Amino acid sequence: MRSLISINNLSKTYASGFKALKGVNLDIRQGEILALLGPNGAGKTTLISIVCGIVNPSQGSVTVDGHDIVSDYRLTRAMIGLVPQELTTEAFETVWDTVTFSRGLFGKKADPAHIEKVLGDLSLWDKRDSQIMELSGGMKRRLLIAKALSHEPRILFLDEPTAGVDVELRKDMWRLIRDLRHSGVTIILTTHYIDEAEEIADRVGVINKGEIILVEEKAELMRKMGRKRLTLELLEKISSVPSKLQPYNLDLVADGGQLIYTYDTQTDRTGITSLLGELHAAGIRFRDLSTTQSSLEEIFVDLVREPE
Amino acid sequence: MNVHAIKAIYLFEMARTWRTLFQSVVSPVISTSLYFVVFGSAIGSRITDIEGVGYGSFIVPGLIMLTLMTQSISNASFGIYFPKFIGSIFELLSAPVSSFEIVLGYVGAAATKSIILGLIILATASLFVPLQFAHPAWMFLFLVLTALTFSLFGFIIGILAKNFEQLQIIPLLIVTPLVFLGGSFYSIDMLPPFWQNVTLFNPVVYLISGFRWSFYEISDVSVEVSLAMITVFLAMCMTTVWWIFKTGYKVKK
Ligand SMILES: Nc1ncnc2c1ncn2[C@@H]1O[C@H](COP(=O)(O)OP(=O)(O)OP(=O)(O)O)[C@@H](O)[C@H]1O
Ligand SMILES: [Mg+2]
Numbered sequence: 001m002r003s004l005i006s007i008n009n010l011s012k013t014y015a016s017g018f019k020a021l022k023g024v025n026l027d028i029r030q031g032e033i034l035a036l037l038g039p040n041g042a043g044k045t046t047l048i049s050i051v052c053g054i055v056n057p058s059q060g061s062v063t064v065d066g067h068d069i070v071s072d073y074r075l076t077r078a079m080i081g082l083v084p085q086e087l088t089t090e091a092f093e094t095v096w097d098t099v100t101f102s103r104g105l106f107g108k109k110a111d112p113a114h115i116e117k118v119l120g121d122l123s124l125w126d127k128r129d130s131q132i133m134e135l136s137g138g139m140k141r142r143l144l145i146a147k148a149l150s151h152e153p154r155i156l157f158l159d160e161p162t163a164g165v166d167v168e169l170r171k172d173m174w175r176l177i178r179d180l181r182h183s184g185v186t187i188i189l190t191t192h193y194i195d196e197a198e199e200i201a202d203r204v205g206v207i208n209k210g211e212i213i214l215v216e217e218k219a220e221l222m223r224k225m226g227r228k229r230l231t232l233e234l235l236e237k238i239s240s241v242p243s244k245l246q247p248y249n250l251d252l253v254a255d256g257g258q259l260i261y262t263y264d265t266q267t268d269r270t271g272i273t274s275l276l277g278e279l280h281a282a283g284i285r286f287r288d289l290s291t292t293q294s295s296l297e298e299i300f301v302d303l304v305r306e307p308e
Numbered sequence: 309m310n311v312h313a314i315k316a317i318y319l320f321e322m323a324r325t326w327r328t329l330f331q332s333v334v335s336p337v338i339s340t341s342l343y344f345v346v347f348g349s350a351i352g353s354r355i356t357d358i359e360g361v362g363y364g365s366f367i368v369p370g371l372i373m374l375t376l377m378t379q380s381i382s383n384a385s386f387g388i389y390f391p392k393f394i395g396s397i398f399e400l401l402s403a404p405v406s407s408f409e410i411v412l413g414y415v416g417a418a419a420t421k422s423i424i425l426g427l428i429i430l431a432t433a434s435l436f437v438p439l440q441f442a443h444p445a446w447m448f449l450f451l452v453l454t455a456l457t458f459s460l461f462g463f464i465i466g467i468l469a470k471n472f473e474q475l476q477i478i479p480l481l482i483v484t485p486l487v488f489l490g491g492s493f494y495s496i497d498m499l500p501p502f503w504q505n506v507t508l509f510n511p512v513v514y515l516i517s518g519f520r521w522s523f524y525e526i527s528d529v530s531v532e533v534s535l536a537m538i539t540v541f542l543a544m545c546m547t548t549v550w551w552i553f554k555t556g557y558k559v560k561k
Contacts, residue, residue: 052402074310077404088395097323104316105403147399 003027004155004186005051010060012046012210020046022210023060028188033181035201035218036190037300043210044190045085048157052082064155078107081153085160085190087140091133095124095143098132099150106151118146121176138169145176156180158189162196174200194300198222206300222293223265230261230272232279233288242282248275259286265293313405317413318420321387325421332421333428336375340429343371344436347493358495359526364437369520370492371433373512376426376451377458377487381479384418384462389469407553415463419455426451440524446531447522453538454515458483460545467552486512496528511541 005028012021020043028034036044049055051062053073062069064076090098099115119125122142127135135143141161148156158177162170177200181187191197197204198218205215214221237256248271251260259279263270279286325332347367355363391397400410433439441447469475490512496504507513508529518534521527527534 054398054401074404074406077402080402082398082402084395084398086395088398090391090394090396092327093320093323097320101316101320102399104312104319105399105405107310107312107404109312 002030004030004065005188006063007047007051008061008063010047010050010062011058012043012050012055013058020210021050024207024210024212026205026212026215028186029203031181031184031186032202033177033187033189033200034203034205034215035197036188036205036207037192037194037197038190038207039192042207044207045159046210047207048082048159048188048190052080052157053077054082074107078151079154081148081151081156083141083144083148083156083158083161085163087137087144089132089140089143092131094129094131095119095135095146096128098143099146102147103150106153108151114152115150118149121149121179122146123172138165141165142169149180153185155186155188158187160190160192162191162193170196227262227293228265228270229292230263230275231290231292232259232261232286233257234259235285235287238284242284244282245275245278248278259284310405310409313403314409314413314416317410318417321414321417322420324387325383325417325424332379332425336379336425336429337432340371340375340432341436343367344433358498359524361440361524361526362437365439365524366495366520367493368430368433368437368439369523370487370490370516372426372429372451373454373490373516373519374484374487374492375429376422376454377483377512378479379422379425380418380455380458381462381465381483383421384415384459385466385469385475385479386462387414387418388463388466389472389475392466393472407550411460411463411549411553415456415459418459418462419452422455422459423451426455441522442525443522447519450515450519450522450534450538453535453542454519457538457542457545460542460549464545464548464552486510487516491516491528495526511537514538 005026007024007026007028010021010024011019013019024043024047026047036047038044046055050057051064051069053069053076057070064079067075069076093101096115096119099119100110100112103115104110116125119128122145124139124142124146127139132140132143141164145158145161161177162173165173174196177187177189189196189201201218203215204218204221206213234257238252239256241250241252241259248261251262252258253260261272261275263272344364347363349364351363353363357363358366388397391400430439465475465478489507490510491507496507496513496517499507514529514534514537517528518531518538521531521534
């Protein structure tokens with residue numbers, strides 16, 4: 001797939017001297033949903049802010065559809081919609097006015113029909129004449145999305161779109177994001193919720209301390225990094241693992257009623273067949289078995305954990 | 309040029325103006341009326357005509373300028389400070405607009421509002437004292453140039469201000485004294501020679517003098533000098549704004 005946004009060796013040192021980004025390289029593909037995961041202070045917002053023109057880069061470059069974000073800012077910014085992390089809106093303006101304003105600001109001719117559609121999609125149509133300060137937090141977040149979509153961007157940045165949002169609205173949000181992707185919008189979102197990335201992303205990027213430590217297809221990531229656990233429910237409890245089975249590093253749990261074998265799906269040989277053979281030879285019988293794959297969450301925790 | 313953006317900013321700011329028009333109009337109208345009562349009638353009756361113009365009429369251009377300057381500064385500084393304060397400025401920074409377009413939108417709206425207020429004061433004044441309009445076109449030119457210059461000045465304050473106090477203090481500390489010492493209520497000729505010279509360093513003198521000339525054809529300095537000076541101030545403010553945006557000072561991180 002074609003790369004729509006290219007981030008090359010991007011660094012940011014804030015005025016305080018703090019290095020928030022350290023030589024980030026990242027390609028974002030046309031039409032994908034990319035989830036950026038990372039702990040607090042990892043540099044997610046900084047990265048997004050630079051691409052959108054809110055923060056000046058200290059080093060490196062970013063191109064959007066082949067255009068440089070600094071020298072061709074008019075072209076690149078017109079393509080991008082941004083939903084910020086903080087709920088920053090005016091207070092006294094009406095919903096309709098502020099969304100109309102956003103469209104104009106991004107250089108698009110007034111189009112009430114489009115604004116109506118966007119407000120409808122975000123269940124804000126009833127609130128169109130309300131002042132922004134009369135909205136609830138969740139409504140404000142939707143309003144910020146409406147503003148970002150008002151100028152029909154090809155790229156949408158969502159900085160923690162579901163922070164402080166209830167379960168229902170979160171699902172709505174995911175649906176909306178999928179619909180947008182379906183209509184051809186490229187979406188980059190940041191999140192702390194692994195299940196969110198797992199749910200909607202095509203690719204996952206993990207950023208920590210200003211460095212991208214991994215970018216992978218979500219499925220690939222889970223396959224590659226994922227360890228599987230084989231749980232064997234024993235017919236009869238055993239007191240210890242027979243010495244012949246030592247090489248498998250089995251865990252004996254549930255009072256000797258379960259054996260757990262952890263294996264890597266990446267290797268050619270998982271060792272399951274031979275393990276089962278050895279068990280048979282040792283006379284250990286089991287009545288059931290199951291496998292579970294580790295979630296992105298476990299992978300993620302592994303990745304950003306401080307080296308001891 | 310992103311014309312839609314300029315229009316969007318301008319209309320958005322003007323919407324704020326209409327929403328708050330009543331507050332914006334009431335206080336200058338009341339204070340102007342008070343000036344007329346106090347200076348025009350009570351004190352003015354004891355002051356002889358200045359170059360053939362009654363004192364009440366004489367102070368009208370200065371009063372309008374006072375409103376024009378303070379309003380331009382407060383409108384423009386607030387207009388840009390507020391989004392900065394609440395954080396909604398992110399949208400402006402992420403939009404495909406040049407700093408020139410941003411300035412045009414904000415300063416244009418702030419200047420429009422203060423011109424409207426200036427005209428309202430003029431109408432109020434006409435209820436109290438006889439007025440003359442010797443050069444209406446010049447009058448309007450001074451009105452527009454002053455509104456633009458001080459709106460730009462306000463815009464600069466709004467961008468540099470770190471808190472609401474700073475937003476208020478500059479108009480209070482600098483503009484009000486300059487206007488009061490700028491010949492709003494007297495002719496420079498009435499001062500001792502030393503102070504006449506000091507006054508010439510006050511930019512507001514040139515504005516009021518030129519503006520007053522467009523009413524009554526009397527002035528402290530020639531109208532060409534007035535025009536030249538205001539153009540210089542305008543250029544200075546423009547350069548400062550350009551510099552601020554060029555360096556990204558205080559706006560972008
Ligand atoms: N204006 C600033 N001046 C100095 N340091 C800053 C500034 N903005 C952010 N930082 C620092 O840069 C680092 C990255 O911040 P950033 O907001 O990009 O993190 P984040 O990944 O978005 O975190 P979160 O998940 O909490 O939103 C943090 O350590 C933060 O303190
Ligand atoms: Mg953040």
